[in-house]
Amino acid sequence: MTSLDFAPFDCDNHYYEPVDAFTRFLDPTHASRCVEWVDIGKRTYPVVGGALWRGVANPTFDPVSPPGAMHDYFRGNPDGRQPWDFLAERNPIDPAYRDRGARIATMNEQGLSHIWLFPTLGVLFEELLKHDPGAVALAFTAFNRWLDDDWGLAHQGRIFAAPYLTLADLDWACSEVEWAAAQGARVIVMRPAAPTTAHGQLSPFDPTFDRFWASVVEADLTVVIHAGDSGYSNNGYAPDAFSGQFGSGGWQPTIKTFAIERAAADFVISSVFAKMFDRFPGLRMATVENGAGYLRDAMKKLDVTHSRMPGYFDEHPVDTLRANWWVNPFWEDDIDEIVGLMGADRVIFGSDWPHIEGMPQPLDYVKQLDHFEHDDRKKILYDNVAELTRLDGSTS
Numbered sequence: 217m218t219s220l221d222f223a224p225f226d227c228d229n230h231y232y233e234p235v236d237a238f239t240r241f242l243d244p245t246h247a248s249r250c251v252e253w254v255d256i257g258k259r260t261y262p263v264v265g266g267a268l269w270r271g272v273a274n275p276t277f278d279p280v281s282p283p284g285a286m287h288d289y290f291r292g293n294p295d296g297r298q299p300w301d302f303l304a305e306r307n308p309i310d311p312a313y314r315d316r317g318a319r320i321a322t323m324n325e326q327g328l329s330h331i332w333l334f335p336t337l338g339v340l341f342e343e344l345l346k347h348d349p350g351a352v353a354l355a356f357t358a359f360n361r362w363l364d365d366d367w368g369l370a371h372q373g374r375i376f377a378a379p380y381l382t383l384a385d386l387d388w389a390c391s392e393v394e395w396a397a398a399q400g401a402r403v404i405v406m407r408p409a410a411p412t413t414a415h416g417q418l419s420p421f422d423p424t425f426d427r428f429w430a431s432v433v434e435a436d437l438t439v440v441i442h443a444g445d446s447g448y449s450n451n452g453y454a455p456d457a458f459s460g461q462f463g464s465g466g467w468q469p470t471i472k473t474f475a476i477e478r479a480a481a482d483f484v485i486s487s488v489f490a491k492m493f494d495r496f497p498g499l500r501m502a503t504v505e506n507g508a509g510y511l512r513d514a515m516k517k518l519d520v521t522h523s524r525m526p527g528y529f530d531e532h533p534v535d536t537l538r539a540n541w542w543v544n545p546f547w548e549d550d551i552d553e554i555v556g557l558m559g560a561d562r563v564i565f566g567s568d569w570p571h572i573e574g575m576p577q578p579l580d581y582v583k584q585l586d587h588f589e590h591d592d593r594k595k596i597l598y599d600n601v602a603e604l605t606r607l608d609g610s611t612s
Contacts, residue, residue: 277313284570406420
């Protein structure tokens with residue numbers, strides 16, 4: 217493996233939420249409307265918006281499968297194992313998954329300079345509450361205050377935890393951007409989805425929301441769309457509800473596995489169609505843990521649309537995408553293809569640590585960049601995310 221003369225910046229790290237992440241700062245009178253917990257048998261499950269949720273086998277995450285447990289499965293399953301066999305091992309939860317001091321020590325051991333830090337459960341609950349936009353605002357106000365309390369939004373200038381934003385309530389979203397900026401946030405996270413408001417579902421790029429996007433630009437924040445439950449319908453070909461569990465038998469592939477890329481592609485293409493970057497110069501957007509396999513087809517669609525609608529775009533829409541979006545490929549994606557499509561200055565490294573589908577150790581990824589020139593490798597592993605985070609250029 218090529219030795220590095222810098223410590224990489226990992227754009228995709230996660231915490232495992234404690235059970236009070238949504239409730240510590242929530243007025244108990246709103247618990248039944250938002251999130252509460254119940255014990256059923258030997259397990260504890262969340263009740264979200266009044267409905268029991270079992271999308272994750274053990275939502276307390278203690279014990280939990282080790283990081284990268286399914287790495288070989290996503291690498292092509294060379295040994296032909298059943299998917300659930302990869303999850304047989306369970307360990308007591310590591311302090312680094314929930315404690316920022318322990319996480320800093322782990323980052324030092326892993327050779328990471330900085331990380332962006334995202335939710336695990338937090339990217340799944342907006343869909344379950346979307347029927348009640350007021351509850352969405354209440355729940356994620358509480359969630360973001362917990363995040364700041366436990367992690368901080370820029371801890372030691374190394375851990376950049378992203379508050380969760382939603383456009384379900386525009387006034388709340390604008391206020392929350394102001395709060396996040398005041399707490400030192402550098403990055404915010406949303407799900408790639410059209411929000412459901414009190415007036416129905418709208419594109420996130422509808423002019424109704426321009427006040428929010430203007431506030432993001434003014435606060436100099438980077439917006440990340442991160443994989444989660446985007447509410448996509450499988451139109452009867454597979455169940456719609458999110459599930460992070462493998463069946464106990466009879467496992468078969470379904471189109472549900474493509475929902476993440478469908479949601480990201482729709483969000484990215486729609487941002488260009490809506491001329492968001494003409495309306496809001498300086499708006500920076502990154503897609504994380506959504507893969508990049510859709511990019512070639514997305515660019516083809518943008519090119520065809522440009523030809524069919526002469527005069528609509530001020531510049532070629534593919535150039536707009538390349539200039540304003542940063543892309544974190546899945547580690548199993550073809551990195552050469554993605555760099556060829558986007559350019560090395562728009563691709564960002566993320567390990568998904570400590571999730572089961574990510575890398576066992578973040579820098580296991582580095583060997584996939586061995587054949588790149590030093591400057592391009594450093595852009596992908598450090599410079600691009602540092603630019604998005606508005607760091608001063610230090611790689612120590």
